[in-house]
Amino acid sequence: MFKHLVNNLWNKGAFEAGKRCRPFSYIFTSGFHGGQVLFAPRSFFGVEDFVDDDNSRPYTYQKEKKSKNPHKHISFKNRTIAYMEPFTLDVFISKRFVSASLTHRVTSKQVAVAGTNSKDIKAVLKSRSDIPACLAIGQILADRAREADVYTASYTPRERDKFEGKIRAVVQSLIDNGIDVKVYLN
Structure with a gap:
């Protein structure tokens, strides 16, 4: 051409x-x-x-990336919640195992972790994914959190998760063992 x-x-x-x-x-x-x-x-x-x-x-x-609304007001709660409630609880439940962790929001470091796949817990439990396993994970996570001087946490379930059954058992076990957990439901 x-x-x-x-x-x-x-x-x-x-x-x-x-x-x-x-x-x-x-x-x-x-x-x-x-x-x-x-x-x-x-x-x-x-x-x-x-x-x-x-x-x-x-x-x-x-x-x-620019905001669609550059003059949008960000509330005081949204600006300060990461510092007022610095630790979050994350619970993962599959068909084979249960795991939970406490994470610091600002630094993104895991403070305490417990799961049924670890060798010491795996040997003691009959099943790795039933309600007694969830209660055991909550108790172990609470002990490890207290060792790290963490006594409060917040939990927001994922979109696909419902706050019932095994997830509720983990959170209730944490509360029963001395960790104050604030649950935010949508």
Whole structure:
């Protein structure tokens, strides 16, 4: 296609001797900036620098994600909850095992962890995923949390989880063993 363009210009007399001709550029009309070509010095990498529509500054992509509503008010509770209630409880229950952990919100470090897959707990339990296993995990997690000087935690169930059965058994066991757990239900 480029060869065809050069041949057309050659036949029209654009490259006659003695005439001063301006260098040309082939313009794609259905592409970046609607085919607009800017005669700017080439950049270090050999790619033309594109400017905005008002020719004010180089065309750049914004890396950070902007809020849809920049004037949105963030409540005091949303700003301070990570510091007022720094520890969160995470409970995971599958068909084969149960695990629970207490995590510090600000530093994202796990303070206490208990699960039925560990060797010492696995040997004692009859089943690794029933209600007595959940009660044992709650008791062990409460002991480990007290060793780490954690006495309060907050728990928000995942969207797919209901606060009943095995999850409730783990949380109730934590409460019974001296850890104050605030449960936030949707």
